[in-house]
Amino acid sequence: MEYLIGIQGPDFVLVAADNVAAHSIxxxxxDYDKMFKLSEKILLxxxxxxxxxxxxxxxxxxxxxxxxxxxxYELSPAAAANFTRKNLADYLxxxxxxxxxxxxAGYDATDGPGLYYMDxxxxxxxxxxxxxxxxxxxxxxxxxxYYRPDLTRDEAVELLKKCVEELNKRFILNLRSFxxxxxxxEGIHDLEKLPLV
Amino acid sequence: xxxxxxxxxLNAPLYPHWNAPPKSREDTTFMLGKxxxxxxxxxxxxxSSSSSPMEFYVPVQxxxxxxxxxxxxxRPSFDSDWTNPKADDHLPYSLPSISVQSAIPLYxxxxxxxxxxxxxxxxxxxxxxxxxxxxxxxxxxxxxxxVACPESQKIIPxxxxxxxxxxGTSADCALWKRILARELRLYQLRNRRRLSTGGAAKLLSHMxxxxxxxxxxxxxxLCGWDGDEFLGGDERSMDxxxxxxxxxxxxxxxxxxxxxxxxxxxxxxxxxxxxNKTSSTLITTKxxxxxxxxxxxxxxxxxxxxxxxxxxxxxxxxxxxxxxxWGLSVDxxxxxxxxxxxRATHRDAYSGNNVDLYxxxxxxxxxxxxxxxKEEYYREKERERKRVEERRREIENxxxxx
Numbered sequence: 001m002e003y004l005i006g007i008q009g010p011d012f013v014l015v016a017a018d019n020v021a022a023h024s025i026x027x028x029x030x031d032y033d034k035m036f037k038l039s040e041k042i043l044l045x046x047x048x049x050x051x052x053x054x055x056x057x058x059x060x061x062x063x064x065x066x067x068x069x070x071x072x073y074e075l076s077p078a079a080a081a082n083f084t085r086k087n088l089a090d091y092l093x094x095x096x097x098x099x100x101x102x103x104x105a106g107y108d109a110t111d112g113p114g115l116y117y118m119d120x121x122x123x124x125x126x127x128x129x130x131x132x133x134x135x136x137x138x139x140x141x142x143x144x145x146y147y148r149p150d151l152t153r154d155e156a157v158e159l160l161k162k163c164v165e166e167l168n169k170r171f172i173l174n175l176r177s178f179x180x181x182x183x184x185x186e187g188i189h190d191l192e193k194l195p196l197v
Numbered sequence: 198x199x200x201x202x203x204x205x206x207l208n209a210p211l212y213p214h215w216n217a218p219p220k221s222r223e224d225t226t227f228m229l230g231k232x233x234x235x236x237x238x239x240x241x242x243x244x245s246s247s248s249s250p251m252e253f254y255v256p257v258q259x260x261x262x263x264x265x266x267x268x269x270x271x272r273p274s275f276d277s278d279w280t281n282p283k284a285d286d287h288l289p290y291s292l293p294s295i296s297v298q299s300a301i302p303l304y305x306x307x308x309x310x311x312x313x314x315x316x317x318x319x320x321x322x323x324x325x326x327x328x329x330x331x332x333x334x335x336x337x338x339x340x341x342x343x344v345a346c347p348e349s350q351k352i353i354p355x356x357x358x359x360x361x362x363x364x365g366t367s368a369d370c371a372l373w374k375r376i377l378a379r380e381l382r383l384y385q386l387r388n389r390r391r392l393s394t395g396g397a398a399k400l401l402s403h404m405x406x407x408x409x410x411x412x413x414x415x416x417x418x419l420c421g422w423d424g425d426e427f428l429g430g431d432e433r434s435m436d437x438x439x440x441x442x443x444x445x446x447x448x449x450x451x452x453x454x455x456x457x458x459x460x461x462x463x464x465x466x467x468x469x470x471x472x473n474k475t476s477s478t479l480i481t482t483k484x485x486x487x488x489x490x491x492x493x494x495x496x497x498x499x500x501x502x503x504x505x506x507x508x509x510x511x512x513x514x515x516x517x518x519x520x521x522x523w524g525l526s527v528d529x530x531x532x533x534x535x536x537x538x539x540r541a542t543h544r545d546a547y548s549g550n551n552v553d554l555y556x557x558x559x560x561x562x563x564x565x566x567x568x569x570x571k572e573e574y575y576r577e578k579e580r581e582r583k584r585v586e587e588r589r590r591e592i593e594n595x596x597x598x599x
Contacts, residue, residue: 021499029501051496
């Protein structure tokens with residue numbers, strides 16, 4: 001029902017998420033933002049069960065901020081991803097596991113851009129491109145076919161547009177709009193919402 | 198947690214040996230008798246240093262072993278995805294929430310039987326526009342296919358500038374609204390300003406989160422007006438005098454609001470806060486204006502401009518979606534809200550009887566007189582009949598003139 005996608009380039013990460021908040025057959029909100037800013041250069045995209053997403057993502061967000069306050073410097077994306085995964089894993093075999101699927105995208109001064117795929121069973125993998133949701137079935141092969149490690153920003157946006165077109169054509173649900181953001185060494189930039197009218 | 202603190206669930210049982218078999222009890226009383234040597238009454242009373250008035254004797258040992266969140270939890274005995282809301286509802290053709298609206302008890306528990314099957318049928322809605330926030334709801338409480346109460350109140354005022362529509366289990370909603378009202382009042386007393394609607398929504402969402410996965414079912418929309426002034430001076434000095442002044446001001450309001458009947462419900466909780474506007478000393482620049490939040494017991498918390506909750510919500514959405522925009526006048530907004538609830542009650546079996554309407558503005562909430570929708574149905578039939586007659590007459594006239 002919900003869709004997340006991330007594409008990593010040589011010096012940036014491009015991420016997009018749909019804007020629908022649904023409750024059984026009804027869309028209760030059309031402009032819902034599923035991205036959570038963990039720090040100046042890290043974004044957490046979170047989908048899954050209704051209350052778990054916000055609770056878990058805000059928990060991670062506040063803890064990353066707390067780390068910065070205590071130690072004076074920010075967590076790197078790799079460290080934040082592993083911290084998130086550890087929390088998911090700890091809650092997995094408790095009475096209240098968090099059923100959330102995540103993409104964590106960030107830019108590190110030393111390591112460069114990073115995109116991390118996490119799922120509700122607390123699997124963690126760094127990947128050049130990743131997607132969550134039913135839409136992933138339709139778009140991963142497009143990413144496989146057209147992705148290159150040396151994509152420019154415009155090419156990455158074009159690739160994203162191809163994916164969104166395919167969703168509009170073949171996906172049974174109407175995902176009207178997507179929030180798109182780009183992370184590079186300058187920080188997080190908001191791009192134009194897709195699809196362009 | 199508020200509820201656990203109140204009930205003292207987390208504290209150790211006060212009289213553990215009352216649950217023990219009679220043999221060991223004799224020993225202890227014998228011991229006590231030796232030690233005190235006093236009257237027989239004190240022999241039976243175990244000495245305890247802490248005796249909180251909130252602690253009560255729980256007779257069943259097993260209940261003390263369970264976590265308070267699992268207390269009375271119903272465990273599903275059959276594993277069908279479409280009735281289990283925790284299942285993966287990513288399947289496009291499963292409608293978990295709609296099926297919940299059926300009055301069949303979903304969880305048949307071997308441990309704690311439900312006293313009666315719980316129903317979740319209702320139509321409530323709320324939307325913001327330039328004149329404030331409108332909250333509307335029907336008044337039918339259903340239970341296992343019967344109408345348990347045709348005149349229940351589904352919109353509960355939380356404080357002078359916040360009302361909340363309730364959906365789900367009526368008892369849960371009523372309790373949590375009271376708890377929310379208490380917490381908001383405490384915040385107000387401690388911080389000398391009202392908590393914003395967003396803050397109230399976050400508070401409620403965090404209070405409900407530990408009960409996720411239990412039978413607790415609360416789906417509320419908080420409709421409020423965020424003010425921007427600090428409370429000046431001593432609130433207790435704002436007595437009923439200023440309150441009546443406030444209501445007089447409402448009565449002589451603009452013509453468009455003449456259809457409202459202002460409420461004279463002196464609630465001790467809201468009295469001081471209703472006189473906010475008359476006692477403002479500081480104006481700070483913050484986000485003010487009408488606000489609408491949807492809070493659900495499975496943790497969802499959304500801000501928006503239009504929400505409808507309940508089994509009748511799809512019917513209400515279809516009426517509201519075409520007709521709501523920011524620039525509505527108060528009369529138009531009221532009539533759209535009324536019509537949406539009316540259409541939903543017409544089609545949905547679990548909604549009906551009356552429509553309640555609350556309008557929240559910067560001055561606080563005002564309640565419209567409760568309307569019986571049965572009358573509305575007959576009035577609409579009458580209007581239709583007249584329209585058909587007129588059309589017939591027009592066609593006849595045209596034929597005659599030709």
